[in-house]
Amino acid sequence: MTKKSALITGITGQDGSYLAELLLTKGYEVHGLVRRTSSINTARIEHILDKIQLVQGDLTDESSLVSAIRQTKPDEIYNLAAQSFVGSSWSQPIFTAETTAIGVTRLLEAIRTTGSDAKFYQASSSEMFGKVQATPQNEKTPFYPRSPYAVAKLYGHWITVNYRESFGMYACSGILFNHESPRRGIEFVTRKISDGVARIYHGLQDELRLGNLDSKRDWGFAGDYVEAMWLMLQQEKPDDYVVGSGETHSVREFCELAFGAAGLDWEKYVKIDPRFVRPAEVDLLLGDASKAKKVLGWKPKVTFPELVKMMVESDIELVAGEMKRKGKIPRSN
Template sequence: MKRALITGVTGQDGSYLSELLLEKGYKVFGLRRRTSTPNFENVEHIKDQIEWIDGDLTDLASLIRAVEISQPDEVYNLAAQSFVATSWSQPIATAQITALGVTNMLEAVRLVKPDARFYQASSSEMFGKVVETPQKETTPFYPRSPYAVAKVYGHWITVNYRESFGMFACSGILFNHESPRRGLEFVTRKVTDGVARIKLGLANELRLGNLDAKRDWGFAGDYVKAMWLMLQQDEPDDYVIATGETHTVREFVEIAFSYVGLDWKDYVVQDERFIRPAEVDLLLGDCTKAKEKLGWKQEVSFEELVKMMVDADIERLSKSQSKMLYNVT
């Protein structure tokens, strides 16, 4: 039985990856940060199948202990302060978690289990103000937020540990990947949650920022398969994971509203508060390398993804409404 240690296990990617590894017969260890109100919503259905270890990316001692306990064959470092907007208001915390946290995790693996295979969650945000389109593994980085700058550090320190210590360390440069488990603060989930609320009569408007920003959106459940595939190769390497299609936020909004029979123009309000200080206008990935070397491919289309998320939010809010009505009566 293979053993895997996952940081960020309760997040969107961590939950889908945990499901995948459990299906493959792994023993899964999840690193969780102690909080007064732990959130297991994404992993509630598999919570009892995961071995939980308390730890924090900013605390090297706790990571060393986690690796000692789990003795992993594979380590997936998915934890980060991952909300781009927050990185401007909390740049120091973002650097400590999203940048230095990667070094701490790599160092813990190097000291305790140097033969473990390591996956680092890099991000398409590293390309930022893109210098070529589409973006591939050799495209230079031009980060446009404290989050993206921190991710660039995490990416290069992973490469450095691979080259300096011979570790099997990979970075997956994942373009935007969404799902019904995406946090409500992210624009895609904000849209589908807003559409569901408007459809159910719980809201009458949706406030958004830049509708012209273009992104390469895929399904998170597809993307975690690429993470696993990277650690099954003979040699460690870095890979771009993307769909090769780009869509505007406006297109996402149009599909979401039209799916429930509404005209988005009647409900969407552009709000300057949600405009980033330094905007990333266009991200479009070239995943040729991943397709050829990993045999990876996307299975869920952009339109299927949007509809899946709208359906999930309508179901969630409908259940909540029913529960409230039941409690009142």
């Protein structure tokens, strides 16, 4: 039996690395799209580099996408690449639109013009709900984006729907709520907290500056969520699905659990800094994944407390390693 082939854009990111691992366990030939840069950050996929194949390409260059598709001949394409940080989208709105929005069209066009029959997955985001019109949010909840990132994701979402309906393409969007892990980028608040806790634990800093502690999110484990992506492309018909834990927690709760996991009192270290408050805040996101559970048979496995503990323990170990390399003595447990 011929191996299935998958092309993952954004393979060096959090989701891309977990998805690549999952597909390898299922016997796929995995290809990852990487940009033409002098140095590629492969830290998240270092342990599987010998099992995957990297191909050059860029969401801002359609010809490179056409070339990548012709070269890899994928059965499935997962578009996880984007300018994915909400905060940066305010300082880089044009770049965010070029990659996170128009980049989706370039990739869909590349699939269409090459005549590929690859199934397509688009990484949509709960940020599209923004100023929520109903709680919890499901596939029928109206969108109200509140950042350039969310607006760009909404374009990517709707262009995917349009190509599916206009050209009969197997194209799905996963509207994923916040999903974290030890591989999360340091610029995201959850990882900023777990890293801050680790540095305070080891005596490298004495405070953690954050923005809105009352902001609430539906947080899950990225390793669980990539399974939902795969399941979407295994169905008879393409469709869009909300993927979330069905629970909401505040940044304050995350802090309490994170500092608690290190035996620290969060209130002694967390300081509010107006610089980290967004121009337009999203106060509450809560996903209703009933459809994904019913149709895909998907459900999250890692609980919120388990996720926070996992991230803190990982960062305490990571920071200890950094200290040893610099000749410093980390705190022992």
